[in-house]
Amino acid sequence: MSSRSCSSGRRRPLLFAVSLLVGLLCPQSFVTVSAAAEQETAKTKLEEQMDEIGGAWRKVRRQVADAASNVETAALVATMKRAAEKAATLEPLRLRDVEEAEREPWLEAYRNEMKAFVGMLGRLETALKEGRNADAEKLVAQIGAHQRASHKDFKRPDEK
Ligand code: HEM
Structure with missing residues (x-):
């Protein structure tokens, strides 16, 4: 296994924890953003x-x-x-x-x-x-x- 894939493997739990935290703190953000994106394209x-x-x-x-x-x-x-x-x-x-x-x-x-x-x-x-x-x-x-x-x-x- 190369050292690069090893380090990205170590970063993944951190990324997961940050996304979870953002989702928990402002669950509305996901809904609002996807609704706006839909309005812009359709x-x-x-x-x-x-x-x-x-x-x-x-x-x-x-x-x-x-x-x-x-x-x-x-x-x-x-x-x-x-x-x-x-x-x-x-x-x-x-x-x-x-x-x-x-x-x-x-x-x-x-x-x-x-x-x-x-x-x-x-x-x-x-x-x-x-x-x-x-x-x-x-x-x-x-x-x-x-x-x-x-x-x-x-x-x-x-x-x-
Ligand atoms: C030669 C006459 C006209 C041409 C060439 C024209 C063309 C267009 C175009 C190219 C758009 C953008 C569509 C898009 O974003 O995909 C548009 C939007 C719009 N036009 Fe016209 N138009 C004309 C006359 C009119 C008239 C007479 C009215 C109202 C009485 C009108 C009301 C609107 C409205 C309200 C929108 C925004 C669409 C929405 O709110 O969903 N247009 N028009």
Whole structure:
């Protein structure tokens, strides 16, 4: 047996005793840390819908001016609209930071903004189907501004 494995063998009981002591002194620490780690890694259902919206949105912005892509762009917008309709049925994480008495009106405001978003997407889809690309470009700018305002109001400030 090498001297290195011998010395690590001697350290193990000490490590065990220290972990036991920490666990006994603050048993909550393990539970809290693992719950926080889970929250950090797992996506919320709303984040999943937002990721879908974000992926399609990148392409929509890139090709909105190109009339030859209108059929494809309109389909991307329809995908965004479906995801936004689903998102309107979900609750943002930030709701947990709102005072209990304020939660209902806060959630109502969130749903209204999401419905306004769905409405804009509907107008964008129609403009693309009708070949009105200049109107579509204006709507894309409006939707971008609406996204920024909505994120400011409904996303947790420490999130992107
Ligand atoms: C073009 C429009 C939009 C785009 C591209 C977009 C994109 C995104 C992205 C990429 C995220 C991060 C998702 C993640 O962390 O995995 C996000 C989060 C979020 N977005 Fe949007 N978004 C848009 C419009 C909106 C609107 C209109 C609202 C509200 C009415 C909204 C509310 C939120 C909220 C609350 C979160 C945080 C997720 C949570 O609390 O679980 N977004 N969005």
